[in-house]
Structure formats: structure tokens, C-alpha cells
Amino acid sequence: MEVDPEQSASAPVTAVPAPAVSEPHPAWQRVLLARHPKRPHSLDYIERLFTDFQEIHGDRAFGDDSAIVAGLAHFEDRPVAVVAEQKGRDTKQKLIRNFGMPKPEGYRKALRVMQLAAKFRRPVITLLDTPGAYPGIDAEERGQAEAIARNLREMSRLPVPVISVCIGEGGSGGALALGVGNVVLMMENAVYSVISPESCAAIIYRDSGKAEQAAAALRLTAEDLESYGLIDGIVPEPAGGAQENPEGAADNLRGFLRRYLDELSALSADRLVEHRYAKFRKMGNFFA
Amino acid sequence: MSWFKRDKPAGEKLPTLETGERRVRTEGLWQKCEGCRQIIWKKDLEANWNVCPKCGSHSRIDAIARLKLLCDDGAYLEFDAGLASSDPLGFVDSKPYRDRLLETQETTNLADALISVAGKLDGRPVHMCSMEPKFIGGSMGSVVGEKIARAIERAIEKRTPLIIVSASGGARMQEGAISLMQMAKISAALMRMDEARLPYISVLTDPTTGGVTASFAMLGDLNIAEPGALIGFAGPRVIEQTIRQKLPEGFQRSEFLLKHGMLDAVVPRLEMKSFLSKSLKFFAG
Numbered sequence: 001m002e003v004d005p006e007q008s009a010s011a012p013v014t015a016v017p018a019p020a021v022s023e024p025h026p027a028w029q030r031v032l033l034a035r036h037p038k039r040p041h042s043l044d045y046i047e048r049l050f051t052d053f054q055e056i057h058g059d060r061a062f063g064d065d066s067a068i069v070a071g072l073a074h075f076e077d078r079p080v081a082v083v084a085e086q087k088g089r090d091t092k093q094k095l096i097r098n099f100g101m102p103k104p105e106g107y108r109k110a111l112r113v114m115q116l117a118a119k120f121r122r123p124v125i126t127l128l129d130t131p132g133a134y135p136g137i138d139a140e141e142r143g144q145a146e147a148i149a150r151n152l153r154e155m156s157r158l159p160v161p162v163i164s165v166c167i168g169e170g171g172s173g174g175a176l177a178l179g180v181g182n183v184v185l186m187m188e189n190a191v192y193s194v195i196s197p198e199s200c201a202a203i204i205y206r207d208s209g210k211a212e213q214a215a216a217a218l219r220l221t222a223e224d225l226e227s228y229g230l231i232d233g234i235v236p237e238p239a240g241g242a243q244e245n246p247e248g249a250a251d252n253l254r255g256f257l258r259r260y261l262d263e264l265s266a267l268s269a270d271r272l273v274e275h276r277y278a279k280f281r282k283m284g285n286f287f288a
Numbered sequence: 289m290s291w292f293k294r295d296k297p298a299g300e301k302l303p304t305l306e307t308g309e310r311r312v313r314t315e316g317l318w319q320k321c322e323g324c325r326q327i328i329w330k331k332d333l334e335a336n337w338n339v340c341p342k343c344g345s346h347s348r349i350d351a352i353a354r355l356k357l358l359c360d361d362g363a364y365l366e367f368d369a370g371l372a373s374s375d376p377l378g379f380v381d382s383k384p385y386r387d388r389l390l391e392t393q394e395t396t397n398l399a400d401a402l403i404s405v406a407g408k409l410d411g412r413p414v415h416m417c418s419m420e421p422k423f424i425g426g427s428m429g430s431v432v433g434e435k436i437a438r439a440i441e442r443a444i445e446k447r448t449p450l451i452i453v454s455a456s457g458g459a460r461m462q463e464g465a466i467s468l469m470q471m472a473k474i475s476a477a478l479m480r481m482d483e484a485r486l487p488y489i490s491v492l493t494d495p496t497t498g499g500v501t502a503s504f505a506m507l508g509d510l511n512i513a514e515p516g517a518l519i520g521f522a523g524p525r526v527i528e529q530t531i532r533q534k535l536p537e538g539f540q541r542s543e544f545l546l547k548h549g550m551l552d553a554v555v556p557r558l559e560m561k562s563f564l565s566k567s568l569k570f571f572a573g
Contacts, residue, residue: 133502135522135530140540143550145501145521152475153482153507172459172468173502173521180472194459194468194499199526203461204381218464219377228376230469280476281437283469284430286376 028212030221031197033189034168038243040250041100042069042084042127045167048250049257050075050082058109062142065106067098067130068178070113075125075257081117083110083178084127087168100169101134104147107177111151114158121269123161123261126178131196133174148177155180156280157273161264163257165235166190167242170220182276183260184230186222187249188237192230193220230283321345323516339557346514346557348494350396351403351420354453358416358561364407368438371431372399377464385462388424396423400431401456404439406448410565412572415443419455421495426456428500429463433470436504440477440488449487449568454505457523458498471503478507487571489564492519492542492551510552510567513542514560519551 024032033039046053050073057064070083087100102110110126117124133144155162155178164181170192186192195203197215202208219225222234235256238248267275319330323345333340337357338347349357356362372389379385393399401423405416417439419426436452443450459467481488490508492501494517502521505511513519520540528535538544542554555563 133521135526137527137531137535137539140520140522140527141548143506143548146506146550148502148521149471149475149504149506152472152503153479156472156476156479157483170465173471173499176468176472177502180476192465192468194464195461200461217377217379217381218461220465225465228466230465277476277480280469280473283473284376284433284463284466286374286430286463286466287371287434288374 025212025216027191027215027218027221027224028197030189030191031211031215033241033243034191036241036243037089039168040242040246041089042086042129042167044246045127045250045253046071046073046082046084048247049254050080053082056113059105059112061108062105065098065103065109066096067100067102067134068106068110070109072122075261078123078261080123080125080261081113082125082127083113085130085175085178087129098134100130101132102130102174102177103134103136103139104142104144107133107144107147107151110178111147111154114155114162118158118160121160123163123265124158125257126162126164126181128164128166128170128175128179128192129168130171130174131169132171133177148173151177152180156276158276159269159273161261161267161272162276163260163264165253165256166192166222166231167253171196180276180280182264182272182279183232185233185235185253185256185260186225186231187235187242187253188222189241190222191215191220192222192225193218228284228286232279322347337557344515344556346494346516348421348455349557350422351398351418351453351455354418354493355403355405355407355416357557358409358451358453358564359405359407360409360411364405364416367404367406367442368435369403370399371435373429373431373463375462376430376466377462379462379464381462388462392423396420398423400435401426401428402432402435404435406442406446409451409561409568412565412568413446413448414568415439415446415448415450417450417452419453419500421455421457424460424462425458426454426495426500427458427460427462427467428456428470429460429467430470432456432460433467433473436470436474437477440474440481443486443488444481444484447484447486449489449572450481451489451491451564452504452508453491453493454496454500455493456496456498456500456505458500458502468499471499474504475507478504487568489567491560491564493517495519497521497523506550508552509571511550512553512555512560512563513545513551514557515542515554517542519545 088097324343
């Protein structure tokens with residue numbers, strides 16, 4: 001995999017203070033970019049890409065999870081529902097957003113809004129950006145696994161176009177729970193993985209400090225996922241990464257959304273469900 | 289272990305060495321129950337499907353024993369037995385994934401962590417999948433995902449119920465995001481099963497965690513578990529590290545999930561077949 005020299009120059013290489021390592025592994029650079037403190041988050045894209053965004057709250061059962069933002073909006077005069085994971089920038093926001101780690105009520109809110117969109121035949125756009133679903137006692141008590149599982153099954157039968165974009169960290173099931181789209185895109189410097197590099201390193205090397213090695217082994221970059229047929233496209237980012245020019249990144253994404261919304265809107269409800277099923281059904285044919 | 293020498297059951301032959309010296313082999317004859325800490329004659333334990341005859345605690349059984357327990361006469365027809373992972377990532381940890389697969393295939397005599405079969409349950413044709421926790425933690429990669437997806441399609445085509453017995457640590461790290469996407473693939477196939485209005489019963493056994501719980505294991509028309517099984521999304525160690533406090537007693541065990549409304553029932557292993565049979569009778573007449 002190749003990395004634009006300009007981009008690696010602006011990558012936060014200082015985060016790896018290992019003098020013996022001249023430059024971090026390209027996959028690890030992507031992880032650092034995907035988590036860059038200035039990287040645009042969901043709300044940064046929402047305000048640039050949509051008009052008339054009206055947030056709607058709550059799962060109608062337990063509470064409202066601020067790690068997931070959902071709402072009704074327009075994309076270039078076309079009504080769409082937006083469901084997104086939101087991380088938070090400063091400490092206060094991070095706490096409010098729970099560092100972008102949704103709880104079951106967040107996933108249930110997401111599903112409620114997607115099904116609302118389906119009822120009125122509006123397309124759904126989801127933005128994925130989470131370190132993972134929240135691993136805590138309360139989340140387990142309220143059925144974190146059930147909430148994610150249900151989203152996977154129910155998203156697969158939404159009779160409307162669904163476009164999912166991994167804009168930063170695609171943290172395992174916590175991201176996939178919003179990611180069953182007809183079209184799944186990744187921003188160029190986003191990562192999407194079954195496990196965080198730190199946790200992976202803790203398990204296989206018994207040392208979470210070897211996250212860089214794990215990041216390389218996990219094949220979590222946009223190019224990797226595209227090469228395995230797991231995503232449908234890569235949205236280019238401005239030189240140096242989206243944090244250098246959020247406007248540019250949003251403009252690039254706009255072009256992709258327009259194109260895929262046009263294509264998918266031509267399909268009937270049955271065809272959309274069939275299209276999504278066929279796409280996921282053939283994922284991972286790596287056996288002999 | 290000399291204490292147990294005299295408990296040798298009558299009829300068991302003592303091995304005689306060439307020198308004529310008599311020796312008693314006691315290794316592996318006894319097992320300590322994890323529940324009541326009592327020493328149990330291993331054959332008694334096995335005859336009782338690894339449920340402690342003294343305290344009723346359930347220890348794990350392998351995928352084949354599970355199928356023998358649930359299928360009429362222990363008979364079934366296996367599908368996709370040879371499907372094996374091609375190591376798409378070229379993953380290397382403490383040893384290459386390819387080597388790990390070969391070793392595990394040798395020791396378990398299975399190609400991957402799940403057995404997919406057709407059999408009969410109290411005379412009713414069913415499709416059944418059984419996971420093997422000894423195969424890389426019962427983890428789900430492309431092979432497990434594909435075998436379940438095919439089992440679902442077969443069940444739809446033949447219009448039979450489907451039972452999946454889970455025992456898995458979750459998605460298989462060594463196949464990266466490919467493992468992750470199996471969650472979506474299987475859940476989408478279960479959507480079709482749901483639309484076809486065919487019964488799917490998920491049986492959760494120790495342990496069922498991670499991406500397996502967060503996909504097919506929680507999507508049954510009924511989700512039922514064995515007593516005392518560890519069931520959750522995040523593993524207990526991950527949660528402890530995140531919240532930095534000790535977890536309450538019994539957290540993420542079957543009974544805890546039942547109490548919190550996440551399971552339809554907790555059913556002992558020896559009553560499982562009858563529970564399944566009655567449920568299928570309700571669903572399918």
C-alpha cells in the first residue's frame with residue numbers, strides 16, 4: 001500500500017515516540033489519521049452536506065444516546081434520514097458523546113429512525129465513526145449484543161436506498177450496526193476493523209504496545225477492505241488528510257452521495273433489498 | 289493420586305508390563321467438577337453429557353457430542369464438512385494462522401469451528417449447526433459464516449426449522465474485517481428465514497460472546513441458553529479494564545441475562561431436546 005508523501009508528512013508521527021522506528025507502518029499512520037483530534041466528525045459532515053437537518057431523539061424505550069445523532073434532512077433538495085455516530089471534540093463533548101461509543105438505546109434509536117425513513121420511502125445515509133460499541137455493565141444489561149444483531153437483520157430489509165460511509169474509525173460490530181448499506185464507502189484515511197489494534201495486540205502479542213504491528217496484520221485500511229470486496233468505494237481526502245481541509249473532504253463525499261443516491265433511487269423496493277442481500281451474501285468467499 | 293487406586297471398578301483390566309509388574313493408570317480417570325469441586329468418575333460425567341451428577345453444573349461438550357445429544361439416534365447428515373479457510377490476510381501472530389489452522393484441524397478432526405447438519409428431532413426434519421469451542425475459541429471467520437448462510441438457505445429451500453448451538457468467543461481476529469462482515473451476511477440470511485416464516489431457535493452455550501452474540505445468537509425466534517453459560521457482547525476482562533471496577537457476581541451468566549429480559553428461557557442440557565421439540569411443535573404444528 002502506498003501513502004501519499006505529503007500525507008505522511010502531516011501524519012501525527014510524534015504519537016509513536018520510538019526512536020528506533022524511522023516511520024510508522026502505513027496502516028498505523030491511517031489509524032492515527034482516523035483518530036486525529038482535528039479530523040471532521042459526523043456533525044462536521046452533516047452541517048456541510050445537508051440542509052434543514054432536524055435532530056430527532058430517543059429510542060422510545062429507555063433513553064437518548066448522544067453517541068448517535070439521528071435526524072431528518074435534505075441532501076440537495078432530496079429528503080433523507082441521517083444516522084451517525086458522533087465522537088465529540090473537547091473533553092466535555094467527549095464525555096457527552098461517550099467518546100462515540102453507543103449503548104443499546106443508541107442502536108435502537110438508529111433503527112427507529114431508519115424504519116421511520118423506510119415507512120415514508122426516504123433514503124437512509126449512515127456515518128460510521130466509533131472506537132466500538134460501549135463495553136460496560138449497563139450496556140450489557142440492556143442487551144448491547146441484541147441491539148446490534150437486530151440492527152444488522154433489520155437494516156438488511158429496509159426497502160429504501162441505504163448508503164453507509166465510514167468516515168473515521170470503523171470499530172467492529174459497533175460500526176457495522178449502522179453499516180449494512182446498499183453502498184458502503186470509506187473515506188481514504190478511515191479504518192474498519194474487527195478489533196482495535198490495541199486489543200488485538202493485547203491478545204496475540206500479550207502487549208497492547210504492539211498496536212502498530214497489529215494494525216498492519218489486521219488489514220484495516222480502505223484499500224485493504226476494497227481489495228477483499230468488503231466496501232464499494234473509497235472517497236479521496238484532501239492532501240494531508242480530511243483534518244487539513246474538512247470542506248474539501250465533504251465536497252468529495254458529496255459527489256459520491258449524489259451519484260449513488262441517483263443510481264439506487266432508480267431501483268424498486270424489492271430490488272434494493274435483493275441488491276443489498278446479494279452484496280453481503282458473497283462477502284468473504286475465502287475457503288478451499 | 290494413589291488414594292483412588294482402590295476405587296477401580298470391577299472388571300477393568302490392569303495393564304501388565306512385560307516385566308510382570310502390575311501398575312494402575314489413574315490419569316484422566318477422574319475429573320474435578322468446576323461447580324462443586326467434587327471429584328467425579330469421568331465416565332459418569334461423560335455418560336451424563338458433562339453435567340455434574342452431583343451439583344448439576346454444566347461443563348462444555350464438543351460439537352459432535354452436542355449433535356449426538358439432540359439428533360434422533362445420534363444420526364445426522366453433514367454438509368460442507370471440507371470447507372476450510374484459505375487465510376486471506378496471510379495473518380501471523382505468535383505463529384502463522386495457516387499453521388494454527390492445520391494444527392487445530394489435526395487435533396479437532398474438523399476443518400473449521402462449526403458442523404452443519406440435517407437430522408431429525410423427535411421425528412421432525414431439522415437443519416442444525418453446532419459450534420466447536422476448541423477450534424480457535426469457536427471463532428467465526430469466512431468458513432463459519434458461509435456454512436451458516438448455506439444452512440439457512442437449505443432450511444428455507446427444504447422448509448425446515450433451523451437450530452444453531454453457539455459456543456464462540458466471537459469473530460475470528462485472524463480474518464480481520466472479513467470475519468466482521470460475516471455478522472451482516474448471516475443476519476441478512478436470517479432476515480430471509482424470518483420472511484419465510486420458518487422457525488429459527490438459537491441455543492447459547494458457554495461461552496457465547498462478541499460478534500456471534502451480536503448477530504445470529506441473539507436473533508432466534510427463541511433465544512435459549514444452558515445454565516451458567518457466559519453470554520455477552522464485550523468480554524468480562526474488557527469491561528473491567530474499561531470501567532476499572534470489579535464485575536458483580538454472576539454478571540453475564542445465563543441467569544443474569546434471563547433476569548434482564550434478554551433470554552426466553554434457561555434450559556438444562558438434558559432437557560434441551562424436549563424443550564426444542566415442544567417449541568417446534570408450537571411453531572410448525
